[in-house]
Amino acid sequence: MQHAPNSPKQNRLLAALRFRAYEHVLADLELVPLPIGLVVYEAGGRQDYVYFPTSSIVSLLNVMQNGASTEIAVVGNDGVVGVALFMGGDTTSSRAVVQSAGYAYRLHASVLRAEFEQGGDVQHVLMRYTQALLTQMAQTAACNRHHTVDQQLCRWLLQSLDRLDSNQLVMTQELIANMLGVRREGVTEAAGRLQDDGVINYSRGKITVLDRPKLEKRSCECYSVVRRESDRLWLHISEV
Amino acid sequence: MQHAPNSPKQNRLLAALRFRAYEHVLADLELVPLPIGLVVYEAGGRQDYVYFPTSSIVSLLNVMQNGASTEIAVVGNDGVVGVALFMGGDTTSSRAVVQSAGYAYRLHASVLRAEFEQGGDVQHVLMRYTQALLTQMAQTAACNRHHTVDQQLCRWLLQSLDRLDSNQLVMTQELIANMLGVRREGVTEAAGRLQDDGVINYSRGKITVLDRPKLEKRSCECYSVVRRESDRLWLHISEV
């Protein structure tokens, strides 16, 4: 298993999987770079690989007929992109886009499926992860309904930060707006307020988080709810 | 397997499951009435049973700290309430409330889990269903973001109709508002517009759908998207 040049970080989920045919899986694992903006999966399309991000972050988006998009979940080094492939769907129901450039371990879906079919540990861990994903999506749905753009921006920054090493993220307001499913101007205003209060620093696609505690205070509960559920998952997995 | 007095309808998902220990499962299956408003699961609570609705409809709600709620999925005689119990979560992440009174087959989670662990057909079908649930939740999340109350009301009525025998549903505007996560007055207005145009008839908790095609025209795309994915699931299952 080779390492990415600048990314010693591994994928926690992948690390927790105790494959039967370990050598076989290892031989198939491939570390690939994921450039920002890359569409990993298109909604409704067939796919051959699953991705375990290490340093990259991938967003799952629902895209409407008129092109409007909404982020429904985020996957970083704590998860896998392509649960549909072992859940029995031959296609994925949402678009997967690289939100933050980095690396990911790529694995043939057939290999993972074969391991999954054998049941046991691998299956349990992957299903628990899918369960956590369900929670994340449910919370996102409710968040979309009830919370302001300001709150959601904070939530979004936090859940991105959690999946990065640094306190700086490379992301235009335009893209954030696409993720949240709001106007770009709305993000500009919300970000402006955060900057005025010394919470972040924003300049041409580079956001630096200066005061994370403040960010958490301004965020809606959704961040901590999802975070807590995710922590519970890992607690559970490490117990096994 | 006894039948409900006034409900010859079965549960399609349950019917599609080819249990190994068939006699054993049969012995445990119990047809129970689900009165409207019953909270089948509380969010975060431990649960011992899964439910396969026959004539009842159950809504999965996400509840916020301030009490605001949002429906994230609907389960009727095409699904099962409590996927978390075989997906490895000991608790459920959302509240399950009976939206329309009726019956459901109740099964001990341990019995279903035992069957599930054996892999094969039962596991495949249940996972495919979970996958469809994921799609439904994703679409709901996006719908909450982008569509009007009018559109969502139509969607909601349609997905309820699909799970009932009649064209009449018993449901106050107050409750619909809770499901959609909007104000009761908003529902009153939207329903008023539908009634003015002869699409429905509304009176003190009883809605009669008069013109389903019109309802579909006024609904957002989300209804048909979820419907199509669900149909695909059944096509897949019947092929097995």
Next chain:
DNA sequence: AGCGCTGTGTGCGCTAACGTACGGAGCATG
């Protein structure tokens, strides 16, 4: 008949977010 409860209609001011438009700032490129 009268009471009271639940469910529905309506009105009004308010705010968040939208659509649109435009100007300017930073940065790379020739």
Next chain:
DNA sequence: CATGCTCCGTACGTTAGCGCACACAGCGCT
């Protein structure tokens, strides 16, 4: 150093939905 492009700030009118308040209507109960 000028050009061009991307990204960000701001402004303005419009609208959907909110919060609140209240009136009324159907229906069961005594």
